[in-house]
Amino acid sequence: MDHALVYAHEAALVGEVPVGAVVLGPDGTVVAVGRNEVEACHDASAHAELLAMRRAAQRLGTPRLLGCTVVVTLEPCAMCAAAMVHFRCERVVFGAYDPKGGGVEHGARVFERPGCLHVPEVIGGVRERASAQILRDFFRQLRARS
Amino acid sequence: MDHALVYAHEAALVGEVPVGAVVLGPDGTVVAVGRNEVEACHDASAHAELLAMRRAAQRLGTPRLLGCTVVVTLEPCAMCAAAMVHFRCERVVFGAYDPKGGGVEHGARVFERPGCLHVPEVIGGVRERASAQILRDFFRQLRARS
Numbered sequence: 001m002d003h004a005l006v007y008a009h010e011a012a013l014v015g016e017v018p019v020g021a022v023v024l025g026p027d028g029t030v031v032a033v034g035r036n037e038v039e040a041c042h043d044a045s046a047h048a049e050l051l052a053m054r055r056a057a058q059r060l061g062t063p064r065l066l067g068c069t070v071v072v073t074l075e076p077c078a079m080c081a082a083a084m085v086h087f088r089c090e091r092v093v094f095g096a097y098d099p100k101g102g103g104v105e106h107g108a109r110v111f112e113r114p115g116c117l118h119v120p121e122v123i124g125g126v127r128e129r130a131s132a133q134i135l136r137d138f139f140r141q142l143r144a145r146s
Numbered sequence: 147m148d149h150a151l152v153y154a155h156e157a158a159l160v161g162e163v164p165v166g167a168v169v170l171g172p173d174g175t176v177v178a179v180g181r182n183e184v185e186a187c188h189d190a191s192a193h194a195e196l197l198a199m200r201r202a203a204q205r206l207g208t209p210r211l212l213g214c215t216v217v218v219t220l221e222p223c224a225m226c227a228a229a230m231v232h233f234r235c236e237r238v239v240f241g242a243y244d245p246k247g248g249g250v251e252h253g254a255r256v257f258e259r260p261g262c263l264h265v266p267e268v269i270g271g272v273r274e275r276a277s278a279q280i281l282r283d284f285f286r287q288l289r290a291r292s
Contacts, residue, residue, distance in 0.1 A: 043200050044209040044232035054189050063190040082225035086190035108254040
Protein backbone atom coordinates (compact mmCIF):
# COMPACT_ATOMS: atom_id res chain seq x y z
CA MET A 1 0.00 0.00 0.00
CA ASP A 2 2.97 2.32 0.57
CA HIS A 3 3.81 1.84 -3.08
CA ALA A 4 0.23 2.71 -4.12
CA LEU A 5 0.33 5.80 -1.88
CA VAL A 6 3.37 7.08 -3.78
CA TYR A 7 1.28 7.09 -6.97
CA ALA A 8 -1.63 8.75 -5.16
CA HIS A 9 0.75 11.57 -4.13
CA GLU A 10 2.00 11.79 -7.71
CA ALA A 11 -1.60 12.23 -8.91
CA ALA A 12 -2.16 15.07 -6.44
CA LEU A 13 0.96 16.86 -7.69
CA VAL A 14 -0.51 17.07 -11.20
CA GLY A 15 -4.02 18.01 -10.10
CA GLU A 16 -5.66 14.59 -10.38
CA VAL A 17 -7.77 13.08 -7.59
CA PRO A 18 -5.08 11.33 -5.52
CA VAL A 19 -5.69 7.63 -5.87
CA GLY A 20 -2.89 5.19 -6.64
CA ALA A 21 -2.84 1.49 -7.45
CA VAL A 22 -0.46 -1.41 -7.87
CA VAL A 23 -1.11 -4.85 -9.40
CA LEU A 24 0.90 -7.65 -7.82
CA GLY A 25 1.48 -10.98 -9.55
CA PRO A 26 0.91 -14.36 -7.88
CA ASP A 27 4.47 -14.20 -6.49
CA GLY A 28 3.93 -10.75 -4.98
CA THR A 29 6.07 -8.84 -7.46
CA VAL A 30 4.78 -5.61 -9.01
CA VAL A 31 3.32 -6.19 -12.48
CA ALA A 32 1.94 -2.70 -13.12
CA VAL A 33 1.07 0.57 -11.40
CA GLY A 34 -1.40 3.38 -11.99
CA ARG A 35 -2.74 6.66 -10.71
CA ASN A 36 -5.78 8.67 -11.67
CA GLU A 37 -5.36 10.27 -15.11
CA VAL A 38 -8.93 11.41 -15.75
CA GLU A 39 -8.12 15.03 -16.53
CA ALA A 40 -4.84 14.52 -18.38
CA CYS A 41 -6.25 11.76 -20.60
CA HIS A 42 -9.73 13.28 -21.03
CA ASP A 43 -10.96 9.87 -19.92
CA ALA A 44 -13.48 9.56 -17.09
CA SER A 45 -12.65 5.86 -16.87
CA ALA A 46 -8.93 6.48 -16.25
CA HIS A 47 -9.06 5.47 -12.60
CA ALA A 48 -5.83 4.30 -10.96
CA GLU A 49 -6.78 0.65 -10.54
CA LEU A 50 -8.38 0.29 -13.99
CA LEU A 51 -5.25 1.68 -15.64
CA ALA A 52 -3.06 -0.60 -13.52
CA MET A 53 -5.16 -3.65 -14.42
CA ARG A 54 -5.09 -2.79 -18.13
CA ARG A 55 -1.32 -2.33 -18.04
CA ALA A 56 -0.83 -5.57 -16.10
CA ALA A 57 -2.92 -7.51 -18.63
CA GLN A 58 -0.93 -5.93 -21.47
CA ARG A 59 2.29 -6.93 -19.81
CA LEU A 60 1.14 -10.48 -19.12
CA GLY A 61 -0.36 -10.81 -22.61
CA THR A 62 -3.76 -12.01 -21.42
CA PRO A 63 -7.04 -10.35 -20.42
CA ARG A 64 -7.13 -12.44 -17.23
CA LEU A 65 -5.10 -11.45 -14.15
CA LEU A 66 -5.31 -14.89 -12.54
CA GLY A 67 -3.73 -15.01 -9.10
CA CYS A 68 -3.11 -11.25 -9.11
CA THR A 69 -3.82 -8.77 -6.32
CA VAL A 70 -4.94 -5.19 -6.93
CA VAL A 71 -3.80 -2.78 -4.20
CA VAL A 72 -5.52 0.61 -4.37
CA THR A 73 -5.67 3.52 -1.93
CA LEU A 74 -9.45 4.06 -2.24
CA GLU A 75 -12.39 1.65 -2.26
CA PRO A 76 -13.04 0.87 -5.95
CA CYS A 77 -16.13 2.36 -7.60
CA ALA A 78 -18.67 0.07 -9.31
CA MET A 79 -16.85 0.46 -12.65
CA CYS A 80 -13.51 -0.67 -11.25
CA ALA A 81 -15.06 -3.41 -9.08
CA ALA A 82 -16.88 -4.83 -12.12
CA ALA A 83 -13.63 -4.59 -14.11
CA MET A 84 -11.95 -6.70 -11.39
CA VAL A 85 -14.59 -9.35 -12.11
CA HIS A 86 -13.85 -9.20 -15.86
CA PHE A 87 -10.09 -9.36 -15.23
CA ARG A 88 -10.62 -12.26 -12.78
CA CYS A 89 -8.44 -10.63 -10.12
CA GLU A 90 -7.87 -12.90 -7.14
CA ARG A 91 -7.74 -10.24 -4.45
CA VAL A 92 -8.38 -6.54 -3.92
CA VAL A 93 -6.77 -4.66 -1.05
CA PHE A 94 -7.95 -1.09 -0.59
CA GLY A 95 -7.18 1.80 1.76
CA ALA A 96 -9.92 4.34 2.49
CA TYR A 97 -13.59 3.41 2.44
CA ASP A 98 -15.74 5.49 0.06
CA PRO A 99 -19.35 5.69 1.27
CA LYS A 100 -20.35 8.02 -1.60
CA GLY A 101 -18.51 6.58 -4.61
CA GLY A 102 -17.54 3.06 -3.55
CA GLY A 103 -18.97 0.00 -5.27
CA VAL A 104 -17.55 -2.78 -3.09
CA GLU A 105 -18.69 -2.11 0.48
CA HIS A 106 -21.15 0.62 -0.59
CA GLY A 107 -23.51 1.47 -3.45
CA ALA A 108 -23.79 -1.24 -6.09
CA ARG A 109 -21.79 -3.74 -3.93
CA VAL A 110 -20.80 -5.42 -7.18
CA PHE A 111 -19.27 -8.58 -5.67
CA GLU A 112 -22.36 -9.30 -3.58
CA ARG A 113 -24.79 -9.50 -6.54
CA PRO A 114 -26.22 -12.97 -7.12
CA GLY A 115 -24.67 -14.43 -10.25
CA CYS A 116 -21.49 -12.34 -10.00
CA LEU A 117 -19.19 -14.40 -12.24
CA HIS A 118 -16.07 -14.08 -10.10
CA VAL A 119 -15.70 -12.79 -6.56
CA PRO A 120 -12.24 -11.59 -5.50
CA GLU A 121 -11.16 -11.71 -1.88
CA VAL A 122 -11.58 -8.21 -0.39
CA ILE A 123 -9.39 -6.64 2.30
CA GLY A 124 -10.43 -3.05 3.07
CA GLY A 125 -9.08 -0.37 5.38
CA VAL A 126 -5.35 -1.03 4.89
CA ARG A 127 -3.42 2.21 5.60
CA GLU A 128 -6.88 3.73 5.77
CA ARG A 129 -5.88 6.95 7.55
CA ALA A 130 -3.02 7.80 5.20
CA SER A 131 -5.12 6.96 2.14
CA ALA A 132 -8.02 9.14 3.33
CA GLN A 133 -5.77 11.99 4.50
CA ILE A 134 -4.24 12.57 1.08
CA LEU A 135 -7.75 12.83 -0.42
CA ARG A 136 -8.90 15.23 2.31
CA ASP A 137 -5.81 17.43 1.82
CA PHE A 138 -6.35 17.47 -1.95
CA PHE A 139 -9.99 18.55 -1.77
CA ARG A 140 -9.25 21.10 0.97
CA GLN A 141 -6.63 22.75 -1.24
CA LEU A 142 -8.99 22.60 -4.20
CA ARG A 143 -11.70 24.41 -2.24
CA ALA A 144 -9.20 26.99 -0.94
CA ARG A 145 -8.18 27.81 -4.53
CA SER A 146 -11.73 28.20 -5.88
CA MET B 147 -28.58 0.88 -33.80
CA ASP B 148 -27.99 -0.37 -37.36
CA HIS B 149 -24.64 1.40 -37.21
CA ALA B 150 -23.78 -0.30 -33.89
CA LEU B 151 -24.82 -3.68 -35.34
CA VAL B 152 -22.27 -3.25 -38.14
CA TYR B 153 -19.53 -3.08 -35.50
CA ALA B 154 -20.98 -6.07 -33.65
CA HIS B 155 -20.71 -8.07 -36.89
CA GLU B 156 -17.15 -6.83 -37.36
CA ALA B 157 -16.30 -8.11 -33.84
CA ALA B 158 -17.71 -11.55 -34.66
CA LEU B 159 -15.57 -11.75 -37.80
CA VAL B 160 -12.39 -11.42 -35.74
CA GLY B 161 -13.50 -13.78 -32.97
CA GLU B 162 -14.58 -11.18 -30.40
CA VAL B 163 -17.94 -11.33 -28.61
CA PRO B 164 -20.16 -9.45 -31.09
CA VAL B 165 -21.17 -6.23 -29.39
CA GLY B 166 -20.97 -2.88 -31.14
CA ALA B 167 -21.46 0.69 -29.94
CA VAL B 168 -21.76 4.22 -31.26
CA VAL B 169 -21.57 7.51 -29.34
CA LEU B 170 -23.76 10.27 -30.77
CA GLY B 171 -23.20 13.93 -30.00
CA PRO B 172 -25.96 16.29 -28.86
CA ASP B 173 -26.81 16.97 -32.53
CA GLY B 174 -27.11 13.25 -33.34
CA THR B 175 -23.91 12.98 -35.35
CA VAL B 176 -21.51 10.09 -34.72
CA VAL B 177 -18.64 11.10 -32.42
CA ALA B 178 -17.02 7.68 -31.98
CA VAL B 179 -17.61 3.96 -32.49
CA GLY B 180 -16.40 0.78 -30.85
CA ARG B 181 -16.62 -2.99 -30.83
CA ASN B 182 -15.41 -5.54 -28.34
CA GLU B 183 -11.61 -5.86 -28.42
CA VAL B 184 -11.02 -7.92 -25.28
CA GLU B 185 -8.97 -10.67 -26.90
CA ALA B 186 -7.04 -8.57 -29.42
CA CYS B 187 -6.07 -5.95 -26.81
CA HIS B 188 -5.54 -8.38 -23.90
CA ASP B 189 -7.88 -6.04 -22.03
CA ALA B 190 -10.93 -7.42 -20.20
CA SER B 191 -12.29 -3.88 -19.98
CA ALA B 192 -12.23 -3.35 -23.77
CA HIS B 193 -15.99 -3.53 -24.14
CA ALA B 194 -17.55 -1.84 -27.19
CA GLU B 195 -19.29 0.99 -25.36
CA LEU B 196 -16.38 1.75 -23.00
CA LEU B 197 -14.00 2.02 -25.96
CA ALA B 198 -16.50 4.22 -27.83
CA MET B 199 -16.92 6.50 -24.80
CA ARG B 200 -13.17 6.80 -24.29
CA ARG B 201 -12.67 7.64 -27.97
CA ALA B 202 -15.53 10.16 -27.94
CA ALA B 203 -14.05 11.91 -24.88
CA GLN B 204 -10.64 11.98 -26.57
CA ARG B 205 -12.15 13.50 -29.66
CA LEU B 206 -14.14 16.10 -27.71
CA GLY B 207 -11.16 16.87 -25.45
CA THR B 208 -13.08 16.44 -22.20
CA PRO B 209 -13.81 13.56 -19.83
CA ARG B 210 -17.53 14.51 -19.87
CA LEU B 211 -19.83 13.45 -22.70
CA LEU B 212 -22.52 15.99 -21.89
CA GLY B 213 -25.60 15.66 -24.08
CA CYS B 214 -24.24 12.50 -25.72
CA THR B 215 -26.08 9.24 -26.37
CA VAL B 216 -24.44 5.82 -26.22
CA VAL B 217 -26.03 3.27 -28.56
CA VAL B 218 -24.93 -0.31 -27.88
CA THR B 219 -26.23 -3.66 -29.10
CA LEU B 220 -26.20 -5.34 -25.65
CA GLU B 221 -27.33 -4.16 -22.21
CA PRO B 222 -24.23 -2.64 -20.59
CA CYS B 223 -22.54 -4.55 -17.76
CA ALA B 224 -22.00 -2.89 -14.37
CA MET B 225 -18.55 -1.67 -15.45
CA CYS B 226 -19.86 0.08 -18.55
CA ALA B 227 -22.98 1.39 -16.80
CA ALA B 228 -20.84 2.92 -14.03
CA ALA B 229 -18.53 4.37 -16.69
CA MET B 230 -21.58 6.07 -18.25
CA VAL B 231 -22.12 7.75 -14.89
CA HIS B 232 -18.48 8.93 -14.79
CA PHE B 233 -18.68 10.17 -18.40
CA ARG B 234 -22.02 11.90 -17.62
CA CYS B 235 -23.70 10.42 -20.70
CA GLU B 236 -27.18 11.79 -21.25
CA ARG B 237 -28.77 8.70 -22.70
CA VAL B 238 -28.10 5.00 -23.27
CA VAL B 239 -29.96 3.06 -25.94
CA PHE B 240 -29.32 -0.67 -25.96
CA GLY B 241 -30.44 -3.67 -28.00
CA ALA B 242 -30.58 -7.08 -26.33
CA TYR B 243 -31.26 -7.48 -22.62
CA ASP B 244 -28.59 -9.40 -20.69
CA PRO B 245 -30.06 -11.16 -17.64
CA LYS B 246 -26.70 -12.77 -16.75
CA GLY B 247 -24.18 -9.99 -17.40
CA GLY B 248 -26.24 -6.80 -17.53
CA GLY B 249 -25.84 -4.07 -14.94
CA VAL B 250 -28.65 -1.70 -15.96
CA GLU B 251 -31.90 -3.71 -15.87
CA HIS B 252 -30.25 -6.68 -14.11
CA GLY B 253 -27.57 -7.44 -11.52
CA ALA B 254 -26.05 -4.35 -9.91
CA ARG B 255 -28.69 -2.05 -11.54
CA VAL B 256 -26.11 0.72 -11.28
CA PHE B 257 -28.41 3.64 -12.14
CA GLU B 258 -30.96 2.65 -9.49
CA ARG B 259 -28.55 2.84 -6.54
CA PRO B 260 -29.35 5.62 -4.08
CA GLY B 261 -26.75 8.36 -4.43
CA CYS B 262 -25.90 7.49 -8.06
CA LEU B 263 -24.24 10.75 -9.12
CA HIS B 264 -25.77 10.92 -12.60
CA VAL B 265 -28.59 8.88 -14.09
CA PRO B 266 -28.77 8.68 -17.89
CA GLU B 267 -32.06 8.13 -19.66
CA VAL B 268 -32.32 4.43 -20.58
CA ILE B 269 -34.05 2.99 -23.65
CA GLY B 270 -33.68 -0.80 -23.87
CA GLY B 271 -34.77 -3.40 -26.40
CA VAL B 272 -34.10 -1.40 -29.58
CA ARG B 273 -33.47 -3.85 -32.48
CA GLU B 274 -33.49 -6.44 -29.69
CA ARG B 275 -33.95 -9.49 -31.93
CA ALA B 276 -31.14 -8.61 -34.34
CA SER B 277 -28.81 -7.71 -31.46
CA ALA B 278 -29.52 -10.99 -29.64
CA GLN B 279 -29.39 -13.12 -32.81
CA ILE B 280 -25.83 -12.14 -33.65
CA LEU B 281 -24.74 -13.14 -30.13
CA ARG B 282 -26.61 -16.46 -30.33
CA ASP B 283 -25.04 -17.24 -33.74
CA PHE B 284 -21.56 -16.40 -32.42
CA PHE B 285 -21.80 -18.65 -29.36
CA ARG B 286 -23.40 -21.47 -31.38
CA GLN B 287 -20.47 -21.43 -33.81
CA LEU B 288 -18.02 -21.27 -30.91
CA ARG B 289 -19.56 -24.37 -29.32
CA ALA B 290 -19.61 -26.18 -32.67
CA ARG B 291 -15.86 -25.54 -33.05
CA SER B 292 -14.88 -26.72 -29.57
